[in-house]
Amino acid sequence: MSDSEEECPERQLKFVVLGDGTSGKTSLATRFAQEAFGKQYKQTIGLDFFLKRITLPGNVNVTLQVWDIGGQTIGGKMLDKYVYGAQICFIKFQCCALQQKLHLNYKNIAVEINLIPRMLAVLLVYDITNQQSFENVEDWYNVVKKVNEESETQPHVALVGNKIDLEHLRTVKVDKHLRFCQENHSSSHFVSAKTGDSVFLCFQKIAADLLDVKLNKAEIELSQHVVRAELVKYPEEDNQQQSTASCQSKVCSVQ
Numbered sequence: 356m357s358d359s360e361e362e363c364p365e366r367q368l369k370f371v372v373l374g375d376g377t378s379g380k381t382s383l384a385t386r387f388a389q390e391a392f393g394k395q396y397k398q399t400i401g402l403d404f405f406l407k408r409i410t411l412p413g414n415v416n417v418t419l420q421v422w423d424i425g426g427q428t429i430g431g432k433m434l435d436k437y438v439y440g441a442q443i444c445f446i447k448f449q450c451c452a453l454q455q456k457l458h459l460n461y462k463n464i465a466v467e468i469n470l471i472p473r474m475l476a477v478l479l480v481y482d483i484t485n486q487q488s489f490e491n492v493e494d495w496y497n498v499v500k501k502v503n504e505e506s507e508t509q510p511h512v513a514l515v516g517n518k519i520d521l522e523h524l525r526t527v528k529v530d531k532h533l534r535f536c537q538e539n540h541s542s543s544h545f546v547s548a549k550t551g552d553s554v555f556l557c558f559q560k561i562a563a564d565l566l567d568v569k570l571n572k573a574e575i576e577l578s579q580h581v582v583r584a585e586l587v588k589y590p591e592e593d594n595q596q597q598s599t600a601s602c603q604s605k606v607c608s609v610q
């Protein structure tokens with residue numbers, strides 16, 4: 356590590372990913388952090404943690420800590436701590452690294468938590484083919500509001516409609532999504548963890564907003580991956596109607 360890097364520690368942002376079970380939170384985090392996707396559903400128990408370093412325009416290096424919270428945690432005791440207290444855990448983690456570096460061996464180091472500015476983003480994820488997962492976003496958001504009501508700085512809130520590769524199965528109207536964003540001053544994102552469509556862009560835009568970095572059109576276009584479209588197969592019956600429908604779906608499936 357160079358001297359200049361040592362003097363200026365890299366910025367760290369915390370991204371908490373919330374939403375109903377099977378909305379695709381783990382898939383989203385895995386797609387972003389590891390550029391991978393698994394078709395098999397494996398329920399997240401408690402939380403998973405991912406780290407990814409990105410560079411924003413102006414050579415701003417930033418590390419994103421992605422906290423993937425299990426969909427079953429709503430109503431549980433730990434959720435508040437994940438949304439708010441997670442910052443404390445991270446500071447302890449930083450201390451451990453420092454201890455190792457300095458060959459120190461203290462069990463506990465007291466840290467003034469307020470010294471580190473809170474850079475928190477909350478991603479409210481729902482599945483565009485699952486109306487209930489959209490309705491429940493309200494419950495997840497209520498937890499975020501309650502936990503942060505006394506906080507001086509409010510998190511960046513992002514509404515993320517996932518599974519846009521399944522556009523032909525969409526049940527949540529875009530209007531409703533946009534209304535939520537308007538009413539709650541949240542940013543709006545549509546992504547597919549499966550194809551990777553707009554996933555990096557979503558994280559990049561939020562990080563840029565938190566750090567007040569402007570993204571121009573060219574940079575946004577650069578972040579949009581070219582996505583391979585899948586052809587949607589319809590059942591054999593009603594051939595006449597199907598030939599028109601499958602034609603349309605080919606167009607619809609291209610993101």
Ligand SMILES: Nc1nc2c(ncn2[C@@H]2O[C@H](COP(=O)(O)OP(=O)(O)OP(=O)(O)O)[C@@H](O)[C@H]2O)c(=O)[nH]1
Nearest residue numbers: 376377378379380381382394396399426518548549
């Ligand atoms: N077609 C499609 N399937 C997806 C997408 N994202 C996730 N899935 C699938 O949806 C299922 C649930 O995905 P997960 O990422 O495990 O969902 P989760 O929100 O983390 O679920 P919990 O761990 O229960 O909170 C898996 O079978 C994924 O393969 C997507 O963008 N498109």
